[in-house]
Amino acid sequence: MKTKVFKSVMPVFVMLMAVGLAFATERIVVERDAYYNIPGTTNWEHTTVGDECFTGGANACSFLGQQLYAAPDFNSMKLMKP
Amino acid sequence: MFSLLFILLFVYAAVSKLLDFKTFETQIGQSSLLSGFFDWVPWGVITSEIVAALLLAFTKTRLLGLYLSLTLMLLFTVYITMILYFSADIPCSCGGVLEALGWKGHLIFNGFFIVIALLGILIQRKQEYNFN
Numbered sequence: 741m742k743t744k745v746f747k748s749v750m751p752v753f754v755m756l757m758a759v760g761l762a763f764a765t766e767r768i769v770v771e772r773d774a775y776y777n778i779p780g781t782t783n784w785e786h787t788t789v790g791d792e793c794f795t796g797g798a799n800a801c802s803f804l805g806q807q808l809y810a811a812p813d814f815n816s817m818k819l820m821k822p
Numbered sequence: 823m824f825s826l827l828f829i830l831l832f833v834y835a836a837v838s839k840l841l842d843f844k845t846f847e848t849q850i851g852q853s854s855l856l857s858g859f860f861d862w863v864p865w866g867v868i869t870s871e872i873v874a875a876l877l878l879a880f881t882k883t884r885l886l887g888l889y890l891s892l893t894l895m896l897l898f899t900v901y902i903t904m905i906l907y908f909s910a911d912i913p914c915s916c917g918g919v920l921e922a923l924g925w926k927g928h929l930i931f932n933g934f935f936i937v938i939a940l941l942g943i944l945i946q947r948k949q950e951y952n953f954n
Contacts, residue, residue: 751879754826758833766841771848788848 774819776806784812789819797822824942825878828891831935832878836871839864870894885946892939899932 771788778785789808793801794817801808801819810817839846847864874894877887906925923931 747881750826751829754829755833755875755879758830759837761830762834762837762841766838771845 774801774803774808774810775812775816776803776808777812777814779806786812792821793819824938824945825884825887827938828887828935828942829875829878832871832875832891832894836868836875839868885943885950888939888942888946892936892943895932895936895939899929899936902929902932 771790772794773786774789774793775784775786777783787803787808789801789803793808794810797820799821801821808819810819843864850864870890871894874887874890877883877890879887902925906929
């Protein structure tokens, strides 16, 4: 009897724990627009990146192998992260 | 025990995706592999994860839940392998802290859960056989 109750209560307990964990590890990310040039053209596409790409650093923020910029212009800020 | 691990994983992943649905949708949209299925993939993934967790919660449907879990893990693994080959720059749309794993870490993580699913299926089938 005890085992039966345990077996039916455990999945519910684990589900509640998973929901709690999901809320506890929810991150607040500010998404910002970033731009990349389509190689061999003057066309630009945009994507979204987290705030860390606007802090600067040693690592380039890239998308599909292309350097990301703050605006659709090679003279705009190159997006880098720590 | 194995099914509890899957319940934890699927409910956590589904709720994390729902909490940040816009990001999840954007990340799926960025994937050239899934761009043709953009309309239904985000909801399809979340629904499959919740259905799998519910099937695993009940003894009568546990084996079916384990088969669905194995199928999902294999599908995710095929997707990750293709991403690693074609477009590793795309962020992982895994939900919650699982995003921190990166693609290669995620591949190992999935391998572990595939083994867990196979073991779970073997044990569950044996239990059902003995019961009958």
